[in-house]
Amino acid sequence: MTSSTVTPESLLATGRDVLRLEAAAVAALEARLDADFVGACELLLNCPGRIVVTGMGKSGIIARKIAATLASTGSPALFLHPAEGSHGDLGMLTRQDCLLALSNSGETAEILAILPVVKRLAVPLIAMTGNPQSTLAHRAAVHLNCAVAREACPLNLAPTASTTATLAMGDALAMALLQARGFSADDFALSHPGGSLGKRLLLRVQDVMHRGTSLPKVRADTPLCEAVLEISSKGLGMTAVVDAEDRVLGIFTDGDLRRAFARRQDIWEQPMAELAHAKPTTIVAEALAAEALALMEGHRIGALLVIDHEARLIGALNMHDLLRAGIV
Structure with missing residues (x-):
């Protein structure tokens, strides 16, 4: 049911507030990039296998996108559903891989449940959370702080600013790796042969x-x-x-x-x-x-x-x- 107080002005005001809050959340990440970001990049650059990205719920959706961006820009990556991981899908994780785990709270039960296996395989763990004091942050080899002052949701409940910030941090990682690998436009075209970009870069x-x-x-x-x-x-x-x-x-x-x-x-x-x-x-x-x-x-x-x-x-x-x- 629509509130009788909703007006075009109130809708515009809410939309602008959301964009302002999310822009501020992303801008705040820049000042936080430090030696941990460099360490994460070095771990991923030296990874002889694939980058396995995991996350649950909304973080899982962001994890899928980050994995796709990494894979299309020269860093072989795939998404692992953490709940399915406990029921067989951890078989896709090898000793040659790195694990990039996303959780805003850093206490996602499904992710914490697979950490003993990750440790046993000696797979390097990079965590992206909004809580540097969380269990996931403490167990990671490198932690990237994606905390936001508040969600853009008026109720401060729905993951909005936090998922935007995490996605931006994932893009920052992917682009840093792209540049470090010397990934070129021709390389990009090879992984996008079916799209218009690929055709422009490959078709003679x-x-x-x-x-x-x-x-x-x-x-x-x-x-x-x-x-x-x-x-x-x-x-x-x-x-x-x-x-x-x-x-x-x-x-x-x-x-x-x-x-x-x-x-x-x-x-x-x-x-x-x-x-x-x-x-x-x-x-x-x-x-x-x-x-x-x-x-x-x-x-x-x-x-x-x-x-x-x-x-x-x-x-x-x-x-x-x-x-x-x-x-x-």
Whole structure:
């Protein structure tokens, strides 16, 4: 049931209070980063196995996200549900791993229950809690203090500021490890091959270009009437103009055709040498497809010719090819 005192102003005020409190909780973490943060990073960098991240309830949701961020940025990681850990899932934890345990209270029973096994395996334990005096904090090799002054919940009950702070601390760890490992954009793309970022960083012009018999090309002495048939049959909205050795001399597009008709009436027998654009914008097959997009946008053109290192025509692509590939 909605309170009769709720107004647009009160809703806005609550929303702004939440954002202010959560921003303050994250900002307070910066001053707390010290030798313990460095120690946590060193443990994780030297871990020969995986980083196993665990947490219960809302902390478990944050733990899953931290594990995913670590895994996608060069630090192999997985999530372990602490309650399931006591019923067999601890088998995924090996002596080569590190355990990163999240608990705002530091007294989560399900996490404390698996600590004897963690100790027996001699697995390094890093704790992220909101209570430096808690059991989990004391048993950890390194403790990262994620305490907040209060939750953003008006009742000071629902995990809000605390989960935001813990998530931010996890991001800080992941990014510090990323930089320390020299993790590059190409590395990032390898772990994101299905997404738009991966496609932009991995897909090459040679993967999307037209080649062989689907490649539109005519000679410099080809009359316009034949060039139009070549453009129509290949469906790229243009044709390359090449010499006897397939070196690119120019390009003629649908737009050039319209402009040519606007200037003259009888041009069907005019050769391509007189109508084509000389020195067209080109790209090499090894270039990223994203570079092709940038060239098209920068020059305001809809197609590109692909050449080898001796300026011979080997392919062509247009904006529709990039759209189909998910680059645009």
